[in-house]
Amino acid sequence: MTVEQAVFLFTSFLILFSGFMMVTRQNLVHAALYLVVALFGVAVIFVLLEAGFLAVVQVLVYIGAIAILMIFAVMLTRGNATEEQESMNAGFGWAMLLSALFAFALIVMLGQWADIGAMAPALDAGRSTIEELGSALVSPDGYVIPFEVASVLLLAALIGALVVARPQKGGK
């Protein structure tokens, strides 16, 4: 068992544990904090896959922005700190069945994939991964169109948020 495998096993256990805790907690802020732990575990997996930039961006965007936004939303809409919710609803049985089927299908499919034990192909050491990523994002036969479309989408979301949150003119 190499050190990498040990770290991977520990991180996977952490992600699965915090994911399970997140969906079963009745206190919403606790659930959000377990989500933060799960997202941090995913960042560690990115590091194991030698994608350092993606790991840092994962922490910066997911934990630093999205998780904080979720916690804000929960704290602003639930006044009481100790308010508890029912953690299971009427569709629990069907959801359990569907998730089990999905997991089973995934495991069977991955088990039949021939390349599952293969090593990742080595990148050419000429350019660093960030340069490759940058070139791919702006080159015309790369991903420039999805990049620009995503920017337009973010702009639309920003304008929508401003319109919704603007104080009403003229009073009501």
Added chain:
Amino acid sequence: MSFINDPIGFLAEWITNFLSGFLPEAWVIFIVTLLGVIITASFGLIIVIFLIWLERKIAARFQDRLGPNRAGPYGLLQTFADMIKLITKEDVVPEKADKLTFNIAPILSVVAVLLIWAVVPFAPGWIGTDLNVGVLYIAAVGSFGILSILMAGWSSNNKYALLGAFRAVAQLISYEVPMLITLMVPVLLARDMGMMTIVESQNLWYIALAPISAIIFMVSSIAEVGRTPFDLIEAESEIVAGYHTEYTGMKFGMFFAAEFLHAFTIGVIFAILFLGGWRGPGAEEFRLLGVVYLMLKGLLGYFIVMWVRSTLPRIRIDHMLAFNWKFLTPLSLMLLVMTAILDKIFGDTALRLPLLLAGNVLVLFLGWLALRWASRRQTKTRRVFKKRPVAKPA
């Protein structure tokens, strides 16, 4: 490498050779790395003792008084006395507080600041871990500090703490935007995100190539730490003590230490990005000199933070946010675009310095014009009395 030129490298090699005698290689690497981690983290925590004393003395001198001078010569042992006092205080946890979150929040606050020290290049070859995304890592780790404030405010089960935490997080996430944008300017100039590479490519300090970006970075970092004039986060007259109202004893001590260490850390980051880091005469040969230069420049940054703190009054939260979104963010975006264009075209020529300086001055002038227009729009002068003829002596 001899001991004088490179003490840490020499010691690391000696320990590695010593341990390889009776341990497998993976364990040796693990132990040596662990020692490095312990030394870096301890350095951060121990320097806080000196920083608190320095802050109190300098703030006192700005206020025309002496500062602590009883506990030890020149008051040097004052921080130890404070630490002992904080440790012996009763540890009060509110009854309905969320225990786990309440206890983890101060620890996370200190961790978030100590993690930044992992990518600080102390000298050529002395860096905790030479990430090729070092600059982005600093921004990412700052978000742990923000999370710790939210956790502290919410788990105290106290309305004022929660409100203080909301305002603090609003301020911190707002000021992250100009900080990140101006953080990209040294990355542009150095063509790389790694901290060591940024320092090594500063033959000319970047503060000469991008002075306004440096100032905006300093301002937004002061806001990120929560120092005056942006210290609404912990303003006693406004919101009791904000998010750390319910914290007593050593837990408050941890928030306290984290804030001072954060202030020094941004001084050091400012020194690395804009003032040339460990660069100085003789730093490549004697690595310890590099550490000395970095610490001196970092202390200069810290002095600027304390200077601003002792001089300016507190800014109101709506003025603070308007200042950020309506002034700092557009200005830093303009600077980024201008620096990118000018550096791409004239980067390798001798025109780089004068053109970038001129561009910065131009953007500053435009910003000043914008501020003047905005303030003229707000204040309307109107005549109160009719103009009357002046009485003349007969």
